[in-house]
Amino acid sequence: MNELLEKLNPEQVRPVLDTEGAVLVLAGAGSGKTRVLTSRIAYLIEEKGVSPYNILAITFTNKAAKEMQERIGRMTDVSGMWVSTIHSMCTRILRKNAERLGFNDKFSIYGESERAGVIKKSFQECDYDDEKLLKNVKWHISNAKTLALDPDGYAVRQNAEGNTKDLDAVVQVYRRYQAHLRENNAMDFDDLLMLTARLLRENEDILAYYAGKFRYILVDEFQDTNAVQFEIIRMLAGAHKNLFAVGDDDQSIYGWRGADIGNILHFERNFPDAKVYKLEQNYRSTKTILALANAVIHHNKSRKDKTLWTENAEGSRAVAFEAADETEEAAFTARTIAEFVRRGAKYSDFAVLMRINALTRSYEQEFAKYGINFKVFGGFRFFERKEIKDILAYLRIVNNPFDGEAVLRIINFPRRGIGDKTVQTLEEYAAQTGLTVYDALLDADELPLTSGAKTKLKAFAALLKDLVIQGQALSVAELARYVVEKTGMREAYADDSDDSLTKRANIDEFLNSADEFVRLNPSASLEDYLNQVALSSDTDDADEGDYVTLATIHSVKGLEFKCVFVCGLEDGTMPVSRAQDDEKDMEEERRLMYVAITRAEEKIYFTRSRSRYLYGRREPTARSVFLNELKDFLSLSDERPLYKRYEGDFYGDSYGKSYGSYGDRRSYGSSFGRYGGSGGYGFPSDDDGFRTVGSFRASSPQNAGMGGMKKGQESGGSAGNAYSFARKLTAAPAAGQGTAGAGNYPVGTRVSHPRFGEGTVVHSRGSAGNVIITVAFEKAGNKELSARLAPLTVLR
């Protein structure tokens, strides 16, 4: 245990030891918050004798949950501890108590497309048909659930706030939508949270059980919690009040999903006795990268003030590259990566981060061309593909025969001659008799249909019955395979079009993944499997493979890479166009930029295209404001020649030559007057405020390269941190190093000491490792303290 604490710096140790009451840790990017979280849990169990059974840890992704569990598991026994995402936690609580809410424990979880479908149906049943209104209604339903309000509650709230536009429709459709979900024994993502909140709010015994059980609650990524999540957490923490929240307001990027940055900004208001700690020392990135990050985030107004610093190396200068078009942008990235790999880097050292999914395409093409391994995260998720959803629908019916949506989805797929009219008759019958669609099917003989249609319905009913029976005996993987074979799913894609080929391959991949699931979770039920599928996030299947990560910035929250390319830095793309006229939205876009930059450990590139083919049109673009905010740190030009020079410097002439055909493709540019069509290569213009010094050399391998990269690799996966922490142990402590490291307690800092109270640092002496500061305490007078050892908290 002591070893564990020794690995922490003083600012990390304090929140680990401060185990009781509400504690907020404002943890800057890369400041070792996961280490603090895991250390604290281990400390609770090992030193405080807390049973893992009494601990709840909430993470942002399943992968983070798994990793945290493993990390703590290496230090101590964790059996019985709940480590999960809030959605998984809610699902678990709901399964156990579903009947209190009028559901049964096999309820289906509806994803985005099912949700859209059922809302639309409800909308039409209420005799509305305006597409704009529908869109609005959808948004409001999610908004209401995020606020944990039912239709009536939402009406009251909206009326009180004067937001009466479309309110009647919203309430009417919302009510109907919930009724449909209930008929289907289904919940959507928002329900998982809202219904858990309701369950706890309305059932004292259930709340007492969980609030009594979870004596210690830890929440990671607290900045991205929304109102209903906060309500759940607050209720659960109500009995013991031991809430440990870790977050970074600067990394709040889910405002559009209802995340309330106020939860972190007003933590002390909600928990008046709360203690607040800051982690400002970064172990992940070079000084250069942190300077970029700070330069960007500095433009935001609503944030808690903190400044990241690091003892890490200066690092190499960031490079900005402006391409003529997206192909050139991707090619630049591909060649840069290929060159680094040739020199010994791994593909997995790199990530290409973007604001919108649509930008991945050119990278996929260029990477394929260069033989670069890559994996795309974000965007169309595997389990959202039609062919996969169809198989899942069959599995959902077996698990939850109430799920009429699932039945209707596949009632005529693969084709079995059951048309719209038959389906309509069936639905009407079900509605009239109050039967589920599944049960109505079994009554096919009673329906006013031709005998042909009845026969087909009966055959379909027999198929479903057979699947249900098989489901009793078969494993998830076997059942899935049985479904595919029995329904002729593959034969439905028998032709040799590219599309069918892909779909068949996806079906096989799906079956393989089901095998894998069974292998890893031998005792899991069908329900467990469907849970996991519904709640899995994209980055959950990031693995140890050697590939370049192509991802949206949202999906790499919490991850880190040796080298990051932030691409598509154009007005309207990053920041995205709809954010530009709203100050609040712009701040979130800026935080997104901040998150992107702080993913990088050693090198960072910023790229953009001067023209981009997007949404079916090629259009000239303007440089992103974020690039302008970084202009003091970048070498940047709006003209081509620098690209050539860069090529020369970077790869040597031979390389540049092999790419000599480049000029040919300039024909692209010529359709846009100012984009380099007219007079060949000019000279870089300096009038745009950017320093266009010849410091492209700074990025040349001889001077900077990825020297540190190879070093990091030696220690494997989490090399960055392992390396940093190791160095930390042998080198100087946080405070007092004449460099940025002195930032811990510089003269003038307001600090708080548990015994002496508040005071101001008036003097600092000593050298690395043994800095003595003099603090003038208001009540206790002047004290000399060791910067390394004294239990000081920096005040603002």
Place this chain on the structure above:
DNA sequence: CGACTGGCCGAGTTA
């Protein structure tokens, strides 16, 4: 019943 066509609209991030 179902395959096919043409027109219209929207275009972002995700558990």
Place this chain on the structure above:
DNA sequence: CGGCCAGTCG
């Protein structure tokens, strides 16, 4: 450009 829908025809 692509998804969705309504309309048409075999």
